[in-house]
Amino acid sequence: MSTPAAAAVGGAIRARRRAGSSYRRRDKYLRFVLPALVVIGAVIVFPWVFTVFMSLHDWQVASPRVWVGLDNYANLAGDARFRAAVVRTFVYTLFAVALPVLFGVLAALMFHQEFPLRGFFRGVFILPMIATPVAISLVWAMMFHPQLGVLNFLLSRVGLPPSLWVYAPDTVIPSLVLVETWQWTPLVMLIVLGGLAAMPTEPLESARIDGAGGWRMFWDITLPLTLPFIMVAVVLRTIDALKAFDTIYAITQGGPGTASETVNIYLYLQAFNFFQIGRASAVVVVFFAVILACSFGMLYLRQRARWA
Amino acid sequence: MGVAIPAPALRRTPSVPYRGHRFLRRAGFWIGLLVLLSPAVFVFLWMLSLSLKPDVENTAYPPIFIPRNPTLDNFREIFENSPFGRYAVNSLVVAVASTALSLALGVPAGYGIAKTKANGLAVFVLVSRMTPGLSYLIPWFILFRYLGLNNTLWALIITHLVIGLPITIWVMMGFFEDLHPELEEAALVDGAGIWAAFRDVALPLSRPGMVVAAILAFIFSWNNFIFAVVLAGQETRTLPVAVFNVLTFEQLAWGALAAAALVVTLPVLLLTVFVQRQIVVGMTAGGMKG
Incomplete structure (x- = not known):
């Protein structure tokens, strides 16, 4: 039934369909980015957010921190x-x-x-x-x-x-x-x-x-x-x-x-x-x-x- | 304008009467090149000269350029009087580990971004690359104290990812974008999964890109001063911090200081000699410092 030619055609169709359903494909490729994103989130984004938080406080390491808004x-x-x-x-x-x-x-x-x-x-x-x-x-x-x-x-x-x-x-x-x-x-x-x-x-x-x-x-x-x-x-x-x-x-x-x-x-x-x-x-x-x-x-x- | 005169004929005519000019222009060019290169050459040669002279000669005036009694005592001194060897090992461990981690995380990420054309992620990576290292230090310092990681090499390896990871992603993204998609398509048509297409097709083809990324990540980690100066303890100092401390404690030991500076910077200078092409590619593509 499945001659080599038919298999090739089928493969091509499948490939096109895969390329067509770019949504699922995109999701799959984003998996490659995920580990790096987790690390970047922890080492880079967390400091950014935490810095904004700290900038709204009076905080001198040893003493407790006090909310001061934009002071x-x-x-x-x-x-x-x-x-x-x-x-x-x-x-x-x-x-x-x-x-x-x-x-x-x-x-x-x-x-x-x-x-x-x-x-x-x-x-x-x-x-x-x-x-x-x-x-x-x-x-x-x-x-x-x-x-x-x-x-x-x-x-x-x-x-x-x-x-x-x-x-x-x-x-x-x-x-x-x-x-x-x-x-x-x-x-x-x-x-x-x-x-x-x-x-x-x-x-x-x-x-x-x-x-x-x-x-x-x-x-x-x-x-x-x-x-x-x-x-x-x-x-x-x-x-x-x-x-x-x-x-x-x-x-x-x-x-x-x-x-x-x-x-x-x-x-x-x-x-x-x-x-x-x-x-x-x-x-x-x-x-x-x-x-x-x-x-x-x-x-x-x-x-x-x-x-x- | 409209007349088709062969260009070579046109070019030859003026050059005959101006042969003297051309020689002058040549000479001018080489003199210009000499002027251009001399500041770089001078500083490195002066560092070498200082490191090979005893301090009597180093603090002489007028300065002695070529050592009269060349000696390796300065090098011996820094390795014997301070744990310089240990700091060198620290530097190497941190640079190698953070480079390896950067590649392990950054190469697939670069691939994913290139494939999905996720430009938002690319911008994000660039911004994190451009942020001054100093601005991460306060939160890290507090976080690592909380986690008990201050004064460990882990603190340095993790923080150096901030330099290595974005540059790896940035460089690899460029390489994967230039790769012909037909090659992976062929693998996918043959029934291979996305992961296999990446591992067996894209990855081997992008080896030159990985070399560029690895070299840059290594150099920037090796040269980094600001993270280690805050986060490293007595035992976990890297070479740049160690050399800085030589200055503060022995203000006029110029020979030892120059020897320490030379030991710190020699590995990356030698690297430049061997892989200049990759460094040039990386510096202009990912082109920014840490």
């Missing part, structure tokens, strides 16, 4: 130290985005060209973003030392006056931005390099035939075509710069005084030095809202760039 948020708004931290974070983020993006685009343009040992040099170039941030931060801390540090020696070599680097309130933020730029320029480079590789070649070819110069071609063709990728890099950098903790904490712990105390450092000190759990949780909630906005911006751009 923690109101107190934050009135806390000059917190407001200063917000401004500082904003300034830090601005420069920790702009500089890596600028250098990253330049680096991507260089690495987009053909040259000997390109893979090797690219490997060397991305080492800073792979290296353990805390370990590298400590090396920078030694390099920043005003009397014995190698950076002031290098400055003196090119005839510049020495700097106090992370040891003075005026120079601590620029110094930390320097470390962040050193560390994260490679990531921008990689993203923009991906954009350059995906760029269609025809516009450049025809522009060259029309006799356009290198600068014109970059400004009128390369830049607009890679702009979506650059924007992705900008959003990623913004999120990462807002999150910056390891380098700042390892090098200055917010000092001197509070001169490098960003929101992250403020949050850490409130929670784990002063044990102001309620207040720290309120900071987390505000912070989370900002990161969420950036994430959606990132997702929107990712779809537009059809990237990765």
Whole structure:
């Protein structure tokens, strides 16, 4: 009865029916996601919910918690130290985005060209973003030392006056931005390099035939075509710069005084030095809202760039 | 515009009178590359130099770049005067275990999301990836104290899932989306169940993706500082916390500090040398840090 041909037809029909009843199929595939969802629920979602709960209480670990509603948020708004931290974070983020993006685009343009040992040099170039941030931060801390540090020696070599680097309130933020730029320029480079590789070649070819110069071609063709990728890099950098903790904490712990105390450092000190759990949780909630906005911006751009 | 001139002819004409220019441009390019690479190279070489010199040379001014009496004493010191070996084992256990768990949970999840095009789940994964690690710490700290898990390696393994799991799902999702559905359809037509189609067809084909995800999860776990600094006790410290403590207790022992920093970061740097391509793929696809 069942010839091979008939079996094949039957199989095809069954397959189509299975594909047609996409509801049941979808349910079956969601089973693959379930274990991960349970873990994510426990380790990620529970903390989110619990944080909101805590932010509505006055809670100092040892003492019992008291419901205070939105007081923690109101107190934050009135806390000059917190407001200063917000401004500082904003300034830090601005420069920790702009500089890596600028250098990253330049680096991507260089690495987009053909040259000997390109893979090797690219490997060397991305080492800073792979290296353990805390370990590298400590090396920078030694390099920043005003009397014995190698950076002031290098400055003196090119005839510049020495700097106090992370040891003075005026120079601590620029110094930390320097470390962040050193560390994260490679990531921008990689993203923009991906954009350059995906760029269609025809516009450049025809522009060259029309006799356009290198600068014109970059400004009128390369830049607009890679702009979506650059924007992705900008959003990623913004999120990462807002999150910056390891380098700042390892090098200055917010000092001197509070001169490098960003929101992250403020949050850490409130929670784990002063044990102001309620207040720290309120900071987390505000912070989370900002990161969420950036994430959606990132997702929107990712779809537009059809990237990765 | 309209005239069809062969492109090569056009290109050759200007290059002849400008041969000198071209040489200058070449030289300019290599100088630019040198400028671009020197900050990275300098910091790592300086770390190496510090770690191989006795502190007399490390605190000399002007600085001594090439060690006059190279020595491994600094490395000996950190392993003998502190349980650095133990911390290294802790780091390795935490990184390997959390990477393995991330893959076990994240690979099927990535498959499920790719198959059902559950974009809501994808967004959710991305958001959890973007949330600062610091914001999880307070609830965890309280929860783990309640469960008696503080100061155990389990606390670290579980928390490092927060870094490894989303990145694994994100990377695998991309790989499974690119897979040709006909292959699994064929298996399904042959009567295999969904699970078998996943295990026998999709899984072997996505091995490159798993390698990328595993490498990234390992690196981010190895490099993580913030979770361990709060949740680890004396015994369960990982290397990044240990190296941070070298600084706070012996402020001017630069040689030992640099040696410790080098030991911490050397494994991931070596990894970069061997699997650069996978790291580049992963960083641009899942492209964000922990």
